[in-house]
Amino acid sequence: MLLTGCGIYSFKDAVIPDNIKTVKIGFVENKARYVNPQLAPLLTDKLQQKILSQTKLTRTNSDDAHYQIYATITNYDPSQTVGVSAQQASTNRLTVTVHVVLKKTLENKEQEFDVSRNFDFSANLTLNQAEGQLMDDILRNITDDIFNQIFSNW
Numbered sequence: 001m002l003l004t005g006c007g008i009y010s011f012k013d014a015v016i017p018d019n020i021k022t023v024k025i026g027f028v029e030n031k032a033r034y035v036n037p038q039l040a041p042l043l044t045d046k047l048q049q050k051i052l053s054q055t056k057l058t059r060t061n062s063d064d065a066h067y068q069i070y071a072t073i074t075n076y077d078p079s080q081t082v083g084v085s086a087q088q089a090s091t092n093r094l095t096v097t098v099h100v101v102l103k104k105t106l107e108n109k110e111q112e113f114d115v116s117r118n119f120d121f122s123a124n125l126t127l128n129q130a131e132g133q134l135m136d137d138i139l140r141n142i143t144d145d146i147f148n149q150i151f152s153n154w
Contacts, residue, residue, distance in 0.1 A: 015151060015152065016055060016056070016057070016151060019066075019106060020057065020066045020067060020106070021056075021057065021058060021066055022057060022058050022059075022060045022062070022064075022065040022066045022067070023051060023055075023057040023058070023059055023060070023065055023066065023067045023068075023069065024059070024060055024061060024062060024063070024065035024067070024068045024069070025044070025047060025048050025051060025059065025069050026068070026069065026070040026071070027040070027041075027044050028040040028041075028043045028044045028047070028071045028072065028073060028098070029070075029071070029072045029073070030072070030073040030076075031072050031073065031074055032073050032074060032075050032076035032077070032097075033075075033076070033077070034076050034077065034078070035076070036076060036131060038131075038135070039073060039076070039096075039135075039138070040073060042135070042139055043071070043073070043098070043139060043142060043143065044071075046139045046140070046143045047069070047071070047143050047146060047147070050143050050144075050147050051069075051147065054147070055151065064105065065105060066104070066105050066106050067102060067103070067104060067105070067150075068101075068102070068103035068105065069100065069101070069102055069103075069146075069150065070100070070101045070103075071098050071099065071100045071101075071146065072098065072099045072100075073096070073097070073098050074097050074098065074099045074114070075095060075096065075097035075116070076094070076095075076096055076097075077094070077095045078092055078093070078094050078095075078127050078130075079092065079093050079094075079095065080092050080093075080123065081093050081120065090122070090123055091120045091121065091122060091123055092120070092121055092122070092123050092125075092130070093118050093119065093120050093121075094118070094119045094120075094121065094127070094130065094131075094134065094138075095116065095117070095118050095119075096116065096117055096119065096138055096142060097114055097115070097116040098114065098115050098116075098142055098146065099112065099113075099114050100112065100113055100114070100115065100146055100149070100150075102150055113149055115142060115145035115146055115149060117138070117141050117142060117145065119134045119137060119138060119141075121133065121134060
């Protein structure tokens with residue numbers, strides 16, 4: 001069965017108007033108070049991989065790209081969670097927030113949004129130890145949230 005039409009196409013849960021062909025994905029900047037030096041380059045790479053593997057968009061470095069995506073890590077904040085007893089909290093929480101700017105060149109529109117996630121870890125771990133355990137989850141969840149916000153909110 002062959003279906004033809006125009007308007008939008010759907011590919012692996014991404015809904016993109018069919019006139020959108022190119023994307024420019026800027027390097028993720030890190031402007032958080034605490035900077036994990038690995039996070040920005042890894043997040044840039046993960047976001048590029050997800051967009052290129054789950055859409056039909058072609059990556060370009062041109063400022064004429066139909067979509068231009070820029071992201072900035074604005075918060076990377078470890079904190080203690082409140083325990084149920086008066087004893088020391090048994091878990092700590094790392095909050096990661098990323099501000100995203102999506103420029104839609106053909107529509108001459110700009111959309112901005114934040115994605116934020118909490119990642120809990122044992123209070124017995126140092127932040128460096130927790131980062132090693134949490135990095136894959138941080139990258140996957142933040143990347144998925146950015147992707148879904150851009151490509152699923154039509």
